[in-house]
Amino acid sequence: MAAGGPEVLVPATVPRPVPLPTEVLVRVHAAGVNPVDWKIRAGVFPPGGLGAHPFTQGWDVAGVVESGPRVTRFQPGDEVFGLLWFPRQAGGYGEYVTAPARQFARKPASLSFAEAAALPMAGLTAWQTLVDVARVGAGTRVLVTAAAGGVGHLACQIAKHRGAVVTGTASAPKHGFLAGLGVDNAVDYTQVDVSTTVRDQDVVLDLLGGDHTLGLLDTLRPGGLLVLTIGQVSPEVTRAAEARGVRVTPFLVEPDSTGLAAVADLVDREAVRVHVEHILPLAEAGKAHEIGAANRTTGKIVLAVTGT
Ligand SMILES: NC(=O)c1ccc[n+]([C@@H]2O[C@H](COP(=O)([O-])OP(=O)(O)OC[C@H]3O[C@@H](n4cnc5c(N)ncnc54)[C@H](OP(=O)(O)O)[C@@H]3O)[C@@H](O)[C@H]2O)c1
Known part of the structure; x- marks a missing residue:
């Protein structure tokens, strides 16, 4: 995508990312949408942008670990969620992401992927x-x-x-x-x-x-x-x-698996519940941005990347 209106969000085929040692490759089932996403898309934040266009937006993901060379915390098949790489590009709206294993935490067992993707940022x-x-x-x-x-x-x-x-x-x-x-x-x-x-x-x-x-x-x-x-x-x-x-x-938020695990624990103990007002298919990312930018959302907006 280039900076601009919601219409600049278009599907694209990109290479599957390859994890380095200590990173995991995660198949993304759902991606959270945040105000910073439409500010970045519109080119108003951050000054200087995130680098060359086009790129894949998104920082909040929930999905399943595919592989993780020399990673000890997770195994293939583990369900995880995380705020990745922020404020660098993370490609969270993609089908696959790679990031350091310690930017992920285990998905709260009580949540769907969409609910978990609403939580990280x-x-x-x-x-x-x-x-x-x-x-x-x-x-x-x-x-x-x-x-x-x-x-x-x-x-x-x-x-x-x-x-x-x-x-x-x-x-x-x-x-x-x-x-x-x-x-x-x-x-x-x-x-x-x-x-x-x-x-x-x-x-x-x-x-x-x-x-x-x-x-x-x-x-x-x-x-x-x-x-x-x-x-x-x-x-x-x-x-x-x-x-x-x-x-x-x-204040600017940071990737933080310890904080994420603490939030997940509160969710699993029913001390915190996450409210997802809108779940849209990935192809409607532009519409998700439009809804969010209206500044009236109750709780969160999530993109279902794989249909779960
Ligand atoms: N620094 C960081 O690391 C960081 C991290 C996350 C988010 N943020 C920023 O924090 C802000 C909030 O993020 P968010 O994800 O919570 O946004 P959000 O979900 O899009 O916020 C929507 C809510 O804002 C309420 N609202 C709008 N104007 C209001 C006003 N004047 N007074 C009280 N409530 C108002 C709306 O309620 P009503 O319909 O009742 O008005 C709506 O429920 C964004 O600007 C975001 O960029 C910063």
Whole structure:
């Protein structure tokens, strides 16, 4: 594909990748779709792009191990899932991928391939921000923005599982969904100004960025932490955070089999459930991008690569 609209996503025949020692070759059954996918496709992220076009998009996969030279963790036939190579090209929308074995974890036994493919980027973003960065625990007051989306719905559940008091923002029709996730306070951002309605948060997971970030600083208690998942922290936000006595950190998700296994464990123990709103065939990847870019998805969008 070249950068452009959804129409640039076209089927292509490419060589099957060959795994190096320590890598596995995985037959992809399903591929998760994330906002970064349509931002990359449109050429707006990252600056300079991912390299020469055309290439195969996608980072989230679930599938079956075919081979793995000198790999000890997995055997052919094992069901795995992973966030691969991010932010380098990974070719996750392809029929086969190769990546280091330690970028994969075992697929949660309770999930279909489509459900498992929905988890890696969103689940790792939630886990790494809340657990590794913000160290959310019992009683931590956490504001999750875009709480009904892919990252948000998993973040709410992970935070609740760790004993946090969770406030989530979503439009009113999604407040029932948030209640099902265990969210303590649902805020309809279309009706009220979140920056003046929510107060005294220890942690804000900012999944909106842009103009929203400055206002979200006002929801923090002194010393509280905002984790910004979109772009860099602007000088204006840095100055405002200093003036308010709050902290801001930028965040970019990383491949992480340990975090993935932790999320898988929560799923298998039914502490976290993944919600897949749309499953489309790979041939409709452009339509999947269009749906996602409308910014209204509840949970996740997944491409079924092999029809499972
Ligand atoms: N830095 C990183 O490593 C990283 C990793 C993953 C994702 N991200 C970024 O995080 C953002 C969220 O990702 P995602 O996968 O969760 O997106 P998503 O699933 O596409 O988010 C869709 C949700 O956003 C909600 N929403 C839209 N505008 C809102 C607003 N103003 N306030 C509250 N909710 C709003 C919608 O709910 P309503 O219909 O109720 O509006 C919808 O449920 C994206 O920009 C993505 O690129 C960053």
